Amino acid sequence: MSLSLRTLFSTAFAVIIILLTAMLSYVIGNRSTTSVEVGIGSSLAAEANQMSEKLDHFMWSRSGEIEVLSKLNAFQEPVGQVEVGGLLDQLKKSLPVFTWVGFLDKTGNVVASTDQILQGTNISQRPVFQQALKGTFVGDVHDAVLLSKLLPNPTGEALQFVDVSVPVMDKQGQTSGVLAAHLSWEWSREVEASIVNPLKERLKGVEVFVVSKKDDTILLGPAALTGKRMTDAVLQQARSGNSSYVIEQERGRDSYLTGYAYGDGYMNYPGLGWTVIIRQPADIAFASVHQLERFILISGLLTAAAFALIGWLLAGWISRPLRDITRTADLLSSGADVEIPSSTRFKDVAILSASLRGLVNNLTKTETKLSYMSDMALHDKLTGLPNRAALDEFLAHAVSKAKQKRTTLSFLYMDLDGFKKVNDTFGHAVGDALLQEVAFRLMDCTRDNEIVARLGGDEFVIILNTSAGKPMREAEVVASRIISKINQPILIKGEELRVGCSVGAAVWSPDGGDTVETLRLADEALYISKRSGKNRITFEAAS
Known part of the structure; x- marks a missing residue:
């Protein structure tokens, strides 16, 4: 079919503008998405971290108050049930968050308590008594069936508490009893409101979760989900100890931009390992980006139509030169x-x-x-090592080759021992230089067909090609060489620095599970190495 010059010229103008518009929309959309992700994600992570710190600070304060109260003479040398009960009632009146406070003798009998609830009852079998005999005890959120029947409960909902108890010592330093308290979990709603309400004014659709470490139970969150078990993958990322954000994209589920933080205690309070997760639906978070993309596309289409009309009008004026240009454009x-x-x-x-x-x-x-x-x-900006995306690409090819050759892949998950001290003592610039030297040493310990990837901070993953017969032995040889190399002194800016490294290892075989599970097993083995004295390698038993 033959087209007139005017049709061809106007169509070419329209196509050029549309292509430029599409490219511009793609580039601006990507940049805007990244900008929004960083801005909102960082805000969510910061709020999650702030809420985590507030929860831990609150628990530290309450446990400290109970501990200070236990030092009073009225408890160390009880002068009377009435006086002790009066002190406890005064504490509850001053701090209503203490739902119940009781003084127990060393056999577990409740000698005195607020509002005389459970007074005279023996609760020696309860953790709040048994654990306190060993030292200060802070228990996770739980239902209290006995207290629920005795305490006022106008809402009718199941009451939940956090336990705090301390041993009471007499003048001779012997345990004479236990001071125990139940804190109403409702105080967490106040912490949530103080942080989340201002956030919800800025960001629509925000949801907040506080998740227990013990059984992944949602302690605080939307009413429909509270008390249920959280299975989101972001939970494991949060428990790595870092405060950050991620885009959750799971098949069959809504996508979320999620900020998270892990409660690792405050001062001498070790914390209960509560994970704070604050998330916003991705379609809401990136709504402004989608609107910008639509605006660019519509503007581009209108511009294309305008240029097509101009081309149609000018085609008769520039026929011959344009034919040459068109021919050359076809060649291009x-x-x-x-x-x-x-x-x-x-x-x-x-x-x-x-x-x-x-x-x-x-x-x-x-x-x-x-x-x-x-x-x-695909590369880490600081060390030049492959990053997580590059690691995923490598594993896709490495798994295929290993299945063909019936060999194995050994995963070494490692981080540095003493790196935080170097950062705190000499500054981040020296810490960065140390990471670069560590990266060089790790590369020196591996072969060309293997990979050393930096996941972030001082965490690295090494994937080794190992045989089907003795993969653990081969991996241990390389891991020992790595530990030896890392242990050697590092000279940076005239300072001789020393760090160690802990390694967790797991082996993937063609008949085993997927590589994500193997990496998780190696990560778990790493934490076993850390707890077992550091600067060593541990193989995950399940591997």
Whole structure:
């Protein structure tokens, strides 16, 4: 089918504008998405961290108050049930969060308590008594069936408490009893409101969760989910100890932009390992980006239509020079190395010719930059090592080869012992230089067909190609070499630094599970190494 010059020219203008619009929409959309993700994600992570710290600070304060109260003479040398009960009632009156406070003798009998609830009852079998005999005890959130029947409960909902108890010592330093308290979990709602309400004014659809470490139970969250078990993968990321954010994308479920933080205690209070998760639906978080993309697309289509009309009107004026340009453009489309011809017949045609040449050059430069950016996206900026994305790509190929050759892959999950001290003592610049040297040493311990990836901070993953017969022995040899290398002194800015490293290992085989599970097992083994004295390798038993 033959097309007129005007049709061809106007169509070419429209196509060029549409392509440029699509490219512009893609680039701006990606950049805007990243900007929104960093901005909102960092805000959610900061709020989660703040709430985690408030929860731990509150528990530290309450346990400290109970401990200070236990030092009073009225408890160390009880002068009367009435006086002790009066002190406890005064504590509850001053701090209503203490739902129940009781003084127990050393056999577990409640000698005195607030409002005389449970007074005279023996609760020696309760953890709040048994654990306090060993030292200060803080228990996780739980239902209290006995107290629920005795305490006022206008809402009718199940009451939940947090236990705090301390041993009471007499003048001779012997345990004479226990001071125990139940804190109403409702105080957590006040902490949530103080942090989340201002956040909800800025961000729509925000949800807050506080999750127990003991059984992944949602202690605080939307009413429909409270008390249920959380299975989200982000929970394990949060328990790594870092405060950060992530985009949750699970098949069959809504996507969320999620900030998280892990409660690791405050001062001398060790914490109960509560995980705070604050999330916002991704479609709400990125709504502004989608609106911008639609605006760009609509504007581009309107611009394309306008240029098509202009092209139609100008086509009769510039027929012959444009035919040459069109022919050359077809050659460029086929991949030929040619240049757009110039024309002196019409000034506008000459400008168009020059503009098209500039466009081709810019597109070539853009393609080169995009290729460079793609490579940078797969490497850690500080150390130059592959990052998590590169690790995933490597594993996809490595697993395929291992299945063909019936060999194994050994996962070494490691982090540095003493790195935080170096950072705190000498500063982050020295810490960064140390990480670069560690990266160099790790590369020196592996072969070309293996990978050393940095996951973040001082955490690294090494994937080794090992045999099917003795993979653990081969991995242990490499791990021992790594530990030896890392233990050697590192000279940075005239300072001789020393760090160690702990390694967790797990072996993947073609008949085993997936690589994600193997990496998780190696991570668990790492924590066993850390708890067992550090600077050693531990193989996960399940591997």
